[in-house]
Amino acid sequence: MIIWIASYPKSGNTWIRSLLGAYLYSDSGIFKFNLLNKINQFPDKRHFEFFLKDFKDIKKVSAHWIAAQDRLNLFNDGTIFLKTHNALCTIENNHFTNKNNTKAAIYVVRDPRNVITSLSHHYDMNIEESFNFLTDRSISLVDRKLHSDVKTIIGDWSNNYQSWRNLKFAPILIVKYEDLIIDTKKTFLSILNFLKNFIDIKIEDNKILKTIESCNFDRLSKNEQISSDLDSSIYGRSSNLDSMGLVSFIVGLEQNIEDKFDQSISLADEKAMSQKTNPYQSINSLADYISKLLSKDRGNFIKNYKFNIEPSIDSRPFFYNFFKWSSLPELLKLRTQGTVSMIEWGYIMLVATLLIALIFSLLFILLPIVAFKKLKQSYPKKSIMSYFFLVGLAFMFLEIMFIQRFILFLGYPFYAIAYVIVILLLFAGIGSSISKKIEIYLIKIKSPIHTIDISIICLSTLLIIYLFFLTPIFNAFFSSNEIIKFIILILLIAPYAFFMGMPFPLGLAWLEKHFKEGIPWAWGINGCASVIGAVFASLLLMNLEYTTVTGMAMLMYLATLTIFRFVFLKKP
Numbered sequence: 001m002i003i004w005i006a007s008y009p010k011s012g013n014t015w016i017r018s019l020l021g022a023y024l025y026s027d028s029g030i031f032k033f034n035l036l037n038k039i040n041q042f043p044d045k046r047h048f049e050f051f052l053k054d055f056k057d058i059k060k061v062s063a064h065w066i067a068a069q070d071r072l073n074l075f076n077d078g079t080i081f082l083k084t085h086n087a088l089c090t091i092e093n094n095h096f097t098n099k100n101n102t103k104a105a106i107y108v109v110r111d112p113r114n115v116i117t118s119l120s121h122h123y124d125m126n127i128e129e130s131f132n133f134l135t136d137r138s139i140s141l142v143d144r145k146l147h148s149d150v151k152t153i154i155g156d157w158s159n160n161y162q163s164w165r166n167l168k169f170a171p172i173l174i175v176k177y178e179d180l181i182i183d184t185k186k187t188f189l190s191i192l193n194f195l196k197n198f199i200d201i202k203i204e205d206n207k208i209l210k211t212i213e214s215c216n217f218d219r220l221s222k223n224e225q226i227s228s229d230l231d232s233s234i235y236g237r238s239s240n241l242d243s244m245g246l247v248s249f250i251v252g253l254e255q256n257i258e259d260k261f262d263q264s265i266s267l268a269d270e271k272a273m274s275q276k277t278n279p280y281q282s283i284n285s286l287a288d289y290i291s292k293l294l295s296k297d298r299g300n301f302i303k304n305y306k307f308n309i310e311p312s313i314d315s316r317p318f319f320y321n322f323f324k325w326s327s328l329p330e331l332l333k334l335r336t337q338g339t340v341s342m343i344e345w346g347y348i349m350l351v352a353t354l355l356i357a358l359i360f361s362l363l364f365i366l367l368p369i370v371a372f373k374k375l376k377q378s379y380p381k382k383s384i385m386s387y388f389f390l391v392g393l394a395f396m397f398l399e400i401m402f403i404q405r406f407i408l409f410l411g412y413p414f415y416a417i418a419y420v421i422v423i424l425l426l427f428a429g430i431g432s433s434i435s436k437k438i439e440i441y442l443i444k445i446k447s448p449i450h451t452i453d454i455s456i457i458c459l460s461t462l463l464i465i466y467l468f469f470l471t472p473i474f475n476a477f478f479s480s481n482e483i484i485k486f487i488i489l490i491l492l493i494a495p496y497a498f499f500m501g502m503p504f505p506l507g508l509a510w511l512e513k514h515f516k517e518g519i520p521w522a523w524g525i526n527g528c529a530s531v532i533g534a535v536f537a538s539l540l541l542m543n544l545e546y547t548t549v550t551g552m553a554m555l556m557y558l559a560t561l562t563i564f565r566f567v568f569l570k571k572p
Helices: 013-025 033-038 058-062 065-075 112-122 127-135 157-165 177-182 184-195 205-214 217-223 243-261 283-294 298-304 325-336 345-371 373-377 382-410 413-444 451-477 482-500 503-514 516-543 546-568
Strands: 002-007 080-084 102-109 172-176
Touching (some): 013 033, 013 080, 065 080, 102 157, 157 172, 177 184, 382 451, 382 482, 382 503, 382 516, 382 546, 413 503, 503 516, 503 546
Parallel strands (some): 002 080, 102 172
């Protein structure tokens, strides 16, 4: 559930985020740049892309406030922190949040007189304009002011503060910005003690002091200046900026770029934060990086960048997959130089697992054939064995695809894995048991159509239906309770699983009739294919979309149909 870090703009929200990010998400308590991303902005475009395209229409946005939070909570096991400047308001009976999504809230309040001054400096307004801004109940800002592509309802200062102060359905802590300045340790300790009621944290005095020191904005403003020299370092040993200084600089730069060019770009990308490869080496390198992001050739720049910085989408939701093989030699070299490498080892481990599966599969299949002549004689034709290999591979492709696809719908990966596997195996077993009876009946009536034809045709038809209707179904039932979702899950997967269970027993039945010695080989090869398919499908899904991987599985099933028709049904 969500713990909100709420405030009116220019009230110290970023400072609180930095303190909490450093203390909660680092062992040392020392602030690092990427920790700021642990507490993201809400509302934001990324939270609403699943529901709508027009982010400027507040009525449309408000209709999906709760659904977006439902989705966030489903994808995050435990507590998540979110920053917001949105008032705790209601638009056409659409509430900004509710008790089902909100665990607690921290509201940072600042003397409005100081807010006026800060607004004046930050948004380049005179005092009168800043005052009007502060007292205007209709104020709603977009992207260039609040770092969000989605309309945000701020309201006037008083209304914003009172809306959160009067929060009824969840505990709230009011933090005064002035108290944070006067006694940072005491105020931050009160925040941690408040959070201790909702999350498991240890209060460590030394860690608190380190956190406060590394997030000292006064020190940053006085001592950390960037030279005007274009070759001067922005970040690193030769620069005056530490992590917090870089945060302040980058956030301000992003905002200025958006104001001037009316384009939203992200410079705060941890994928680019290796000291040897990132664009923050100098003002010159950063300027070059920004010019490329703003250019018409932006697509090619992203494509050729050293890391995968393509945005994640619902059909490819692997947020941490930024690895590129082309950068591997450079990244390995960086490790030997003592620089923190940005290698995503999870991806490489999957590749290693696939290689191990391939090696052992070949070893267990080919070695007995080479070593024992009798076993070689019992080995069926390659075309027959390829049938069982493709059946195992295609089955696992669809199974892994279903698991990944339904994580989006069910939320928790554990539920998706458990439910999908149980439903698949259950109904595939039913399909297997019925397939032989169907085949006997078709032979009895001398039908030119076989059970394998029916199963593959039905699988292909269901695939086409799913391509058009699966997302609308997800949208329609996304906010339903778990029982309804489970019923929907059964209705969607059961027909597919039923027909997926037919090709393998049909192949075994043919072997039993014509070549019994080949049955153990069929089981072995199908098992190897299942192991390989599970890993291979996971890797493909990280690089391709669901539709592509599903299409590959269906091509495999069509290949099995061809083999069955032109090899199995010929006279043995």
